[in-house]
Amino acid sequence: MSLINRRATAIYYDVEIFYCICKLNCRYTTVSKLLYAAPQKSKADLSWDVIHKFPIDWNRTIVLHRTMTMRRTKIICTTGPATESEESLRQLIGRGMDVCRLNMSHGTHEWHARQIRVVRALSQEQNRAVAIMLDIQGPKIRTSRVQGGSIVLRAGDDVTIQSSDIIGDACHIGVRYPLFAKEVSDGQTIMIDDGRIRMVVVSTDGGCVEAKVVVGGVLTDKRGVSVPEAHFSVPSVTEKDKKDISFGIEHNVDYIAVSFVRRASDISGVKQMIHEQEVDIPVIAKIETKKGLDNFPEILKVADGIMVARGDLGVEIPIEEVPITQKRLIAESNASGKPVITATQMLESMIHDAIPTRAEATDVANAILDGTDAIMLSGETTIGDYPIESLSMMDRIARTTESVGWRMHTDADADVTGLSIERSIGHAVCQLACNLNAAAIITTTYSGSTATVVSMYRPKTPIIAITPDEATFSRLALIWGVTPLRIPAVGTTDEAMDASVRSAMDAGFAKAGDRVVLTTGVPIFVSGTTNLITVRVVE
Structure with a gap:
């Protein structure tokens, strides 16, 4: 029909x-x-x-409608000068920020520590789960500072690039990598600030590179530098990154995102550092290099999540390949059950404009239709003139898109044979909730893995994750469609299910007469024991 x-x-x-x-x-x-x-x-x-x-x-x-049902796609906001005040952070949380991203390329440890304290206090105040994501700089090569905070480079200008941290001007630019001049070659293209400014290497001499500007623009402090044809020997995890990871462990961040991942061992190395401190923090692999793209299947196996970092990726590969690459990375992440984040320039024009372009709105919607778990704001909420409005706009686009577009992953014709117990239960829960028109899927979970597995099937039914663990409560804020709720640890499975249903009712997800599908494990709140599905009519 x-x-x-x-x-x-x-x-x-x-x-x-x-x-x-x-x-x-x-x-x-x-x-x-x-x-x-x-x-x-x-x-x-x-x-x-x-x-x-x-x-x-x-x-x-x-x-x-503006007040339509809950948003399933999660929103990540990067904090910066535009949103560092307590009031700004309160508004971000109140307007729907699910994850607060700390960009360790900027700011001091003291500044980031304050942001963590304030966000966690406000999360408690508003009784909302908000995850903290620490994004380490990685082997990113950046320019040094420039006079007055910005300079203008024009096409045809000759520029000397020095491998040192000088204060740059229109004729001399510093690059914060001592081997830069030795590792680039004549004729190679230098891309600065995600390719907005482009130069060609004319010659190299000792610690300097003579270059000619091909595409000009305004250069501000500490912009990223990429030379796609060069092979830099900078380590995957720098000494600065190691200090930042230790900082994140000390402050119990919920996720650590690793930049410029080139191979699976980059992620394994960071995980080893974390485990040596006897903690467990999920690690997100940022795919933004050609090498990382080539090794994506291996990276996906060891990473706990993926970020499609389109800015640098669009410099490393032809820009016309970025949309299809995004769709492939999202699809493969969905199939593996790993959360995937779509990032960079989603509402870029809202840094200075009160509304986005139509193309940007379409970009956000398409990422949601692709199946992304989360969408991210960067410059919009760090240095933008309209940070709160950017979040509100992204929220509106997401809600509207979700209201008309739903990609179900519980197709009855799908081959679900040979699944693990946990995935089989997750699939069955979603199918059962759909058949019964259930008001909610309620999972009692200690590690959050059950809720994450249910999420991968993208049910229309709201997923309520009940947990006594504070870290799990926060981390589940990133997972598509999941609303985490806290309850105290209880003794028996029946007590846990009773408490879970009451919590879902108190939060407004179920009322008397509704059907709910519950999944849990015996013994209760023990990681890896999910083995029970039950249906209840709420009384």
Whole structure:
């Protein structure tokens, strides 16, 4: 039966036109306007254009409204000068920030420690799980500071690049890597600030590189430098990174993101450092180099999550390949059950403008339709003029996209034979919740793995993760569709399930008469023991 013949009702409250971002047979495009607001319109009147090809369950009412249902896709905000105040952080948490990212390329340990303290206090105050992600700099080569904070480089200018931390000007630029001049060659392209500024190496001499500007622009302090054709000998984890990792361990951060991952051993090395301190912090691999892309299958096996860092990746590979590469990385991460983050320049224009471009809105929506667990704001919330508005806009785009586009991973025709016990239970829970039209899926979990497995199947039903563990409570803030709730540890499985249902009711996810699907393990709150599914009618 053609989707165009199915019932579709669009209810509009305070806007006249909604734009839908539609997925057409695995191809993505911005399409059609929903111009028909009245439910009484006949099927023949509904001019869906190409939207009828969109794989959505049109049998359910679509409610497009600012206050629509909970957002499943998580939002990461990077904090910086624009959001360092307590009031700004309070607003970010109140408006829906799920993960606070600390960019260790900037700021002191004292500054980051204060951000951690404030975010955790506000998280407690607002009773919301907010994870802390420490993003280490990695082997990133950066320019030094420049006079006045910014200089203008024009196409055709001759520039001397010194392998030292000088104060740069329009004729001389410092690069904070002592071997830079020795490891680049004549004719190679130097890309600065994600390729916004481009130069060609004319000659090298000792500690200096003579270059000619090909694409000019404004250069500010400490911008990233990439030379795709060069092979730098900088270690994957620098001494600064090691100090930053120790800082993160000391402050019990929830995730550590590793930059410029080139091979699986880069992640294994960081994990070893963490385990030597007798702690367990999930490690996110940032894919932003050609080498990392080539070795992605091996990296995915050892990483706890993936970040598609499109800025540097778009310098390392042809920019026209970035969209397809993003979709591939997200799809493979989804299949492995690892959370995946889409990052860089998502609402870049909102650094200075109050609204994003239409292309940026489409970019955010497409990442969600691709299956990303989280979407990230960087400059928008670190140095932008509209940090709170950027978060609100991303939240609105996500909610609207989720309301019309849902990629279910519980297809009845899917081959689910040979799964682990945990994945089999996760799949069964989602299918059962769908069949019963359950109000919630409730998982009692100590490590968070059960909730994460359920999440990978992308159920429409809200996933409520009940845990007594503070670290698990925070970490689950990153996982798609999961709302973590805390309860004290209890003695028996029955007591835990009773307490879990009460918590879900108190949080507004279930009411008397609703069906809920619960999954837990015996013994209760022991990692790796998930072996029980039950259905309850809430009383």
